[in-house]
Amino acid sequence: MRAIILLCLLALPVAAHAQTTGQPAGQPTGQPPSQPTGQATAPPAGPAPIPLPPWFIEIDTAKKGEVARADFLKYRMKSFDDLDLNKDGKISLEEFLKLAEPPHSSDQPGGPSLEDRRNRLRAAFQNLDLNSSGFIERAEAEAPIQSEFNQFDTDRDNKITEPEIRLIMQRLQQRQMAERQQAEAERRKGLVALNELMDMQMRDADKLDKNNDGKISQQEYLLAAGPADGAQSEGLLPYDIRKKLVMIKFNDIDSNKDGIIDRPELTAYALKEFLETDLNKDRFLDQEEVKKFQEAEAAKTQELIKKMMPPPAPPAPPKPAQPQRAPAPQQGAPPTGLPQGTR
Known part of the structure; x- marks a missing residue:
């Protein structure tokens, strides 16, 4: 994580430079695309090759198709040298916070504010200051860059060749695509297209x-x-x-x-x-x-x-009540009152 943060920060001026020059990715600064005049361009025989990262082209000025360790380190440490204003071989927090300001960074619509960028840099500074000296020393800044070079230099010959970097960039693209697909699959859980x-x-x-x-x-x-x-x-x-x-x-x-x-x-x-x-x-x-x-x-x-549904049948009207008649007295019935023999 520490190495990733530093590499992102040190690459900021390079990205800004690529944007201001208007050169497409993979094209040397200040040079037009080479095309033989008077010759028809043959259609590509297969898929387009993986483009080289801009830093490889900017370092490989001799067009040898390779980047040496020393040249890679010098290129990556240029941002460190720019931030080390007093040239004492270390970067203070005050110097490091300059990364939050132009030309390294600027306000973008919907992006983090200047204070937010400074807060993030303060946290990154603590991670990079391994010995807690209050400074990022040159050796501390070089360590993640050396580690990055080692990842690119797959055959350990202290140089990064075009085939090596193209293979790594291809794997990176594949990994990013897989991550995007996984994120999309997570987002689409329970959804129907x-x-x-x-x-x-x-x-x-x-x-x-x-x-x-x-x-x-x-x-x-x-x-x-x-x-x-x-x-x-x-x-x-x-x-x-x-x-x-x-x-x-x-x-x-x-x-x-x-x-x-x-x-x-x-x-x-x-x-x-x-x-x-x-x-x-x-x-x-x-x-x-x-x-x-x-x-x-x-x-x-x-x-x-x-x-x-058919309408329900209306209820039948109630039948009229029959008048009740008093029962007729039975023939030979004793009169009402006390039973006989009790008088």
Whole structure:
């Protein structure tokens, strides 16, 4: 981590120089691209070669296709020499903080402020000051640069050749691409892209295409309504209602109204549903967007069911109450009062 921070800081003037010169990456400063006059350029036989980093071209002024250790160290330490204002072979914190100011760094829209850059440099200074002397000494600054050279010098001959640096740059690009793909995969967890939605709908349609002709007839599509009767239909809506709901969906997908759903129509319908569901227009469907779409579809279906269901029969009027009659006295019944024999 310490080496990475220092290398990034020491490379700042080089990056600024490349921007001000306007030279493309891999082209020597002040020299136009070499092209033989009067000769046609042959088309490339294969993939374009990995471009050399600008620092390699700027160091290899003799165009020998190699960079020696001493030249690499001198080039990388130029920023150290620029920061060492009093030329005492070490950089103080005050000198180091100059990296936060022009020409080394400047304010960018949306970028860190001057104070933020200084705070980051203070933390980096503490990491680079290995002996806690309050200074970054020359040996401390050279150590990560020597380590960087060792990584490039794969055959340990104290020079970096074009094949070595191209191979390392290729591996770096591959690693960065893999990291970007992994980050994108992490970001896309739980998200559904348009092609994925189409694939899911095509797989569902293939289950209905019983004769495997790539098309779905009305009769085939009616299978989505479920069983008409039997134990499997228990708890479901009446079959007639389910048939009507399925045919409404069929007619929505069957755009040319020929009674057949083909793959272009399925694709167009999937696109329509995707655009309606993608509320934030980021070209992906998240769980919240899918949930809202499903809730809206469920509400529409309930409204359709209400219209299709027959109205409930009005309750039968209550029967009028019959008047109660007093029972007639029985013949020979004793008079009311105390029983006989008690008087």
